[in-house]
Amino acid sequence: MTLNRFSLLVFFLCVSISTTAQEVTENHFDYMDLFDLQMVANPKISPNGEKIIYERHQFDVMTDRRLVNLWQISRDGSDHFPLTSGTKYYGNVTWSPQGDKFAFTSNQDGSNQLYVYWMASGTTAALTNFTESPSNLSWSPDGTQILFSKFVPEASSAIRPQLPSPPSGAEWEKGADVIDKVVYRRDGGGYVQDGYRHIFIISAEGGTARQLTSGSHQYGSPSWTPDGKHILYTVNTSDDAELDPNNEQIYQLDIKTGKSVQLTEERGPYYSPEVSPDGNYIAYTGFDDKFVGYQLTKLYLMNRKGEQKRVLSKDFGLDISSIQWSKDSKSIFFRYDEEGNSKVGQIDMKGNVTTVAQNLGSPSIGRPYGGGTYSVSDRGDVAFSHVTSSTPSELAVVGRRSSVPQLLTSLNANLLASKTTGNVEEFWVNSSVDDFKIQGWIITPPDFDLSKTYPMILEIHGGPYTNYGSRFSPELQFMASQGFVVVYTNPRGSTSYGEDFAAYINHNYPSEDYNDLMDATDYVIDQGYVDENNLFITGGSGGGVLTAWSIGKTDRFKASVVAKPVINWYSFVLTADGSPFFAKYWFKNKPWETPEDYLKFSPISLVGNVKTPTMLLTGQQDYRTPMSETEQYYAALKLQGIDAMMVRIAGSGHGIAAKPSNLFRKVGYITGWFNKYKTSTEEN
Numbered sequence: 001m002t003l004n005r006f007s008l009l010v011f012f013l014c015v016s017i018s019t020t021a022q023e024v025t026e027n028h029f030d031y032m033d034l035f036d037l038q039m040v041a042n043p044k045i046s047p048n049g050e051k052i053i054y055e056r057h058q059f060d061v062m063t064d065r066r067l068v069n070l071w072q073i074s075r076d077g078s079d080h081f082p083l084t085s086g087t088k089y090y091g092n093v094t095w096s097p098q099g100d101k102f103a104f105t106s107n108q109d110g111s112n113q114l115y116v117y118w119m120a121s122g123t124t125a126a127l128t129n130f131t132e133s134p135s136n137l138s139w140s141p142d143g144t145q146i147l148f149s150k151f152v153p154e155a156s157s158a159i160r161p162q163l164p165s166p167p168s169g170a171e172w173e174k175g176a177d178v179i180d181k182v183v184y185r186r187d188g189g190g191y192v193q194d195g196y197r198h199i200f201i202i203s204a205e206g207g208t209a210r211q212l213t214s215g216s217h218q219y220g221s222p223s224w225t226p227d228g229k230h231i232l233y234t235v236n237t238s239d240d241a242e243l244d245p246n247n248e249q250i251y252q253l254d255i256k257t258g259k260s261v262q263l264t265e266e267r268g269p270y271y272s273p274e275v276s277p278d279g280n281y282i283a284y285t286g287f288d289d290k291f292v293g294y295q296l297t298k299l300y301l302m303n304r305k306g307e308q309k310r311v312l313s314k315d316f317g318l319d320i321s322s323i324q325w326s327k328d329s330k331s332i333f334f335r336y337d338e339e340g341n342s343k344v345g346q347i348d349m350k351g352n353v354t355t356v357a358q359n360l361g362s363p364s365i366g367r368p369y370g371g372g373t374y375s376v377s378d379r380g381d382v383a384f385s386h387v388t389s390s391t392p393s394e395l396a397v398v399g400r401r402s403s404v405p406q407l408l409t410s411l412n413a414n415l416l417a418s419k420t421t422g423n424v425e426e427f428w429v430n431s432s433v434d435d436f437k438i439q440g441w442i443i444t445p446p447d448f449d450l451s452k453t454y455p456m457i458l459e460i461h462g463g464p465y466t467n468y469g470s471r472f473s474p475e476l477q478f479m480a481s482q483g484f485v486v487v488y489t490n491p492r493g494s495t496s497y498g499e500d501f502a503a504y505i506n507h508n509y510p511s512e513d514y515n516d517l518m519d520a521t522d523y524v525i526d527q528g529y530v531d532e533n534n535l536f537i538t539g540g541s542g543g544g545v546l547t548a549w550s551i552g553k554t555d556r557f558k559a560s561v562v563a564k565p566v567i568n569w570y571s572f573v574l575t576a577d578g579s580p581f582f583a584k585y586w587f588k589n590k591p592w593e594t595p596e597d598y599l600k601f602s603p604i605s606l607v608g609n610v611k612t613p614t615m616l617l618t619g620q621q622d623y624r625t626p627m628s629e630t631e632q633y634y635a636a637l638k639l640q641g642i643d644a645m646m647v648r649i650a651g652s653g654h655g656i657a658a659k660p661s662n663l664f665r666k667v668g669y670i671t672g673w674f675n676k677y678k679t680s681t682e683e684n
Contacts (some may be wrong), residue, residue: 006425007035009626011443013594017488020149024522025339025420026365027418027419027420027446027447027449028419028420028421028446028447028481028672029419029421030420030478031448031478031482031660031667032061033273033415033419034059034226034474034660034664035059035060035061035366035660036056036412036415037059037166037365037412037415037474038057038392038411038412039056039057039058039363039365039382039392039393039394039411040054040055040056040057040363040386040393040394040395040409041054041055041056041057041068041373041385041393042054042055042091042093042373043055043373043374043375043383043384043385043395044095044102044375044383045075045092045375045376045377045381045382045383045397046099046377047093047095047097047099047377047378048377048378048379048381048564049377049380050074050075050076050377050399050464051072051073051074051099051381052070052073052074052075052389052408053072053081053102054070054073054385054395054413055071055090055092055093055250055363055385056068056069056070056071056082057288057363058215059350059365059468059660061660063087064659064660064661065659066091066214066658067086067089068082068090068091068140069082069085069086069090070082070083070084070090070104071083072393073408073409074362075381075397075406075409076476077406079589080290080408081517082341083189083315084106084108085172085258086107088110089106089112090105090108090110091104091106092105092135092137093294094137094138094223095139095145096139096204096385097141097143098140098143099119099458100119100120100143101116101117101143101204101286102116102117102119103115103116103127103137103139103204104137105133105134105135105148109126109548111130111131111133111314112130112133112134112145112181113126113128113129113130113134114126114127114128114134114148114202115127116146116236125206126206127146127203127204127206127207128202128209129453130150132152132153133151134149134150134200135150136149136221136222137149137218137223137559139204139224139496140204140228141224141226141227141228142228143204144203144204144205145200145202145204145228146201146202146203146204146562147201147203147222147223147224147290148199148201148222148223148230149197149198149199149200149219149429150197150198151193151195151196151197151198152195152197152198152211152305153193153194154194154195154196154216155194155351156178156180156194157180157596158180158412158594158607159178159353160178163511165166169359177191177636179191179345181242182242182243182453182579183483183577183578183579183580185243185577185623185653186623187564187577187621187622187623187624187635187653188655188658192512193642194602195426196217196218196219197218197220198211198212198214198230198237199211199212199213199220199222199233201221201255202235202322206502206625212231212255212517213233213235214255217235218241218665219235219614220233220234220235220248220271220611221234221272221273223234223272223273223275224276224409225252225275225279225304226275226276226278226279227279229254229255229256230252230253230254230255231253231255232247232250232251232273232275232282233250233251233253233270233273234249234250234251234269234270234271234272235247235248235249235251236248236269237249239345241282241640242580243580244580245578245580245584246268246269246289246584246608247267247268247269247289248268248269248587249262249263249264249265249270250262250263250264250270250284250306251263251267251280252294261306261307263282263302263625264284264302264309266291267288268287268289269287269289270284270286270300271284271285271286272284272285272321272322272323274324275325276325276329277325277327277328277329278329278606279283279304279332279444280303280304280329281303281304281329282301282302282303282304282306283299283300283301283312283323284298284302284323284324285297285298285299285300285609286298287677288684289433290504291582291584291585292492292503292504292507292585293456293465293505293506293507293509293555293585293586294465294499294502294503294505295503296317296318296319296499296503297314297320297321298309298311298312298313298316298320299313299320299323299332299334299347300312301349304409308418312332312347312349312351312360313347313351313353314351315351316336316347316351316353316499317499318333318336318337318338318496318498319337319496320336320337320345321334322334322335322374322421324345324376326380327378327380330348330349331346331347331348331349332346332347333345333346333374333376334346334347335360335372335373335374336496336654337469337496337499337509339496340370340438340439340441340467340469340470340671341359341469341470341496341583342358342359342360342361342372342469342547343355343356343357343358343359343360344356344357344358344360344373344374344384346380354402355482356403357382357384357386357396357398357405359386359387359388359405359470360372360374360384360385360387361372361385361386361387361388361392361393361471361472362387362388362393363392364386364657365474365475365656365657366462366473366475366655366656366657366663367459367468367469367473367475367476367488367540368441368469368470368471368472368476368488369461369466369467369468369469369471370466370467370468370469370471370496371387371467372384372385372387372393373549374384379400380399380400381397381399381400382395382397382398383396383399384396384397385404386405386407387471387472388470388471388472389424389441389470389471389472390416390421390424390472390620391412392411392412392472392474393470393472394407394409394410394411394412394663395408395409397406398532399651406652409674414683416654417583420447421450421477421480421481422448422477422480422481422486423443423444423475424441424442424443424447425441425444426439426440426441426470427439427442427523427524428440428521429519429522430518431492431512431515431519432515432518432519433512434512436501436504438489438490438491438492438516438517438519438520439489439497440487440488440489440490440491440493440523441487441488441489442485442486442487442524442527443469443476443479443483443485443486444480444485444529445480445481445482445483445484446480446481448488448529450529451518452529452535453528453529453530454483454484454485454529454530454531455484455485455530455534455536455674455678456481456484456485456521456524456525456530456531456534456535457479457484457485457487457536457537457538457670457674458487458488458517458520458535458536458538458557459476459479459487459488459539459543460488460489460491460517460537460539460542461488461494461545462507462539462540462541462542462543462564463493463495464493464494464509464545464546465494465502466494466495467494467496468489468490469496470491474664475657475664475666475667476488477498478664478671479667479671482535482671483674484531484674485524485529487520487524489498489512489516489517489520491503491513491516491517491520492504492513492516493505493509493513493542494585507586507587507588507602509545509586510545510549510603511601513545513546514549514553517550518550518554521556522534522545533679534559534562534678534679535557535558535559536557536558536561536674536677536678537550537551537557537560537682538561538562538563539562539677540564540565540656541547541562541563541564541566541594541624541625541654544562544563544564544565544566544567544625544638545559545603546566547560547562547563547565547568548562548565548567548606548614548633549606551610551611551612551614552605552606552607552609552610553606555611557657557673558612558614558677559612559613559614559615559673559676559677560612560613560614560615560676560681561614561615561616561617561669561670561673561674562614562615562616562617563616563617563618563666563670564618564619564622564624564625564630565603565605565616565618565619565625565629565633566602566625566629566634566655567602567630567632568602568603568629568632569586569591569599569601569602570591570595570599570602570627571597571628571632572625572629573586573591573598574586574621575626575628575629576626577623577624578624603633604613604632604633604636605659607633607636607637610637610640610642611642613642613643613644613673613676613677614637614642614643614644614645615644615645615647615669615670615673616633616634616644616645616646616647616648617646617647617648617649617650617656617669617670618630618632618647619648619649619651619652619653619654619656619662620648620649620650620651620652621651621652621653622652622653622654623653623654623656624653624654627648630646630648631646634646641674645673647665649662649665649666657666
């Protein structure tokens with residue numbers, strides 16, 4: 001261990017706010033082990049299926065940030081070597097149709113640009129020199145051009161008064177920030193710049209990029225038609241798209257003439273249009289908008305004229321994303337989540353679905369959310385990022401005639417062989433409310449002894465329309481390493497269990513999802529190894545909502561940590577970065593029209609019942625669940641005489657785990673707060 005590494009370890013172990021903090025055994029998975037993890041993301045298999053380019057993610061202990069480099073490996077696991085190295089970012093890999101080169105984006109020369117790598121020579125060339133980052137790369141069918149999108153700045157229409165200039169040498173205050181947009185800031189992106197995202201085309205040999213779209217709209221999902229003469233894209237052309245989100249339509253543009261034709265008309269949103277290789281059909285995803293929080297994302301099919309539309313996935317019942325046609329145009333690959341497991345499916349033209357791969361995962365250091373990516377070769381081989389409850393994401397591939405994945409990497413084998421992590425066990429519990437079954441997972445501490453009892457943390461996911469699963473989670477493993485049994489579940493409102501389960505909380509959140517959480521807690525207590533007098537509860541975002549809601553309904557938890565919550569739906573809708581969406585889809589009316597509906601589901605309405613010592617924890621730059629929500633609840637608890645503490649994480653938006661040091665702080669403060677209130681077995 002180097003001096004720098006040792007110094008950082010001492011610093012982060014001192015984050016705990018309690019002198020009674022659990023000491024972590026040396027061989028347990030702990031904070032600084034995060035910097036030794038390496039994770040696979042976004043594998044791209046070549047058209048002939050012989051080679052795979054993937055992103056390797058890891059974290060730099062000296063800069064406290066994620067590093068991403070590109071590696072190449074053969075289909076059989078041989079010839080494994082790096083294509084890039086260092087501290088720059090590389091991503092968005094896209095193979096040419098011929099497989100002789102690939103495009104990618106990188107900031108290796110400063111700002112993020114578009115590059116091409118030639119396989120035969122191993123040389124790289126920059127095609128662009130933009131001030132804004134290109135993305136959504138797509139090769140033309142003949143491999144001569146690349147389609148992409150990027151942000152185009154636009155002059156602000158805000159008032160600019162004529163004001164006197166300061167005298168020479170004077171120090172006046174800086175100019176005012178003038179805002180006239182409905183959505184004026186985005187979490188993780190800061191305040192919104194004037195302009196729109198447009199679609200461009202550029203020669204694969206470089207030169208000047210040509211802008212294909214124009215106007216005051218955001219264009220997305222660009223893709224080619226097989227003849228190379230047209231592109232498809234999506235755009236919301238509503239008169240005021242900011243106030244009318246979720247209405248993207250599909251268009252086809254003639255590259256030569258610049259003429260666009262609208263192919264969908266019903267209320268969207270519709271996404272990701274892809275033309276079949278034979279040119280006969282367009283597949284796309286979306287739903288017929290019902291203006292509620294959760295709506296099942298379906299797979300649609302129409303002919304090239306935008307006619308004969310039908311739902312291909314009508315009998316499937318789970319959300320569909322990341323679609324890709326098979327080379328023979330007879331089926332479509334897609335990503336979906338089922339019972340907390342991210343999978344790749346394949347659907348034929350009759351709507352029959354088969355599972356191709358499962359256990360997809362992302363290079364996350366936070367909580368065990370769904371995710372992961374895949375790609376398909378012309379012959380049907382599928383490369384994907386594979387994760388389990390005990391291993392971070394690795395590279396796997398499955399052949400067109402096999403359902404058994406072949407793991408091509410084991411980047412963390414040596415590290416995990418020297419560390420003991422908490423064991424993850426799945427469980428199901430019957431709802432005490434209705435016929436739903438609730439899925440959950442238990443992480444027991446390393447060196448778990450069934451004859452002993454342990455304190456328990458109930459950790460609640462955000463979203464709320466998302467899911468946890470049996471996926472490796474450094475964040476929850478850190479909690480388990482400090483001697484806690486960690487329980488996480490998918491209460492109603494979670495995805496991957498069908499439309500009825502997720503849609504239950506539409507205009508009804510929080511509600512019986514609280515009962516689901518308590519049912520799971522009771523189940524784990526009944527196993528006999530949890531100390532019922534040392535129960536703790538926490539969650540972030542939607543999990544913060546449910547944590548605050550729960551302590552307003554029960555005193556069974558010794559302490560709670562409410563992370564980045566919504567406390568007051570009225571104020572949230574008016575201050576969050578997506579106010580037009582939340583006001584229109586999560587509630588039936590605007591806040592001042594039916595304030596009682598907003599208060600009914602606001603945890604602030606139950607604060608008078610709270611007796612649980614509570615910590616509030618939120619990122620200073622959180623624009624999704626703004627700091628003002630945390631401040632309201634903190635003040636309300638203090639006015640009640642409840643022991644409360646507010647932790648404001650510097651340099652963080654809504655995603656606190658974006659930086660390793662802030663993830664360490666998050667876990668350190670949470671477990672420190674719980675250790676402060678934890679009583680020994682003898683005291684109980």
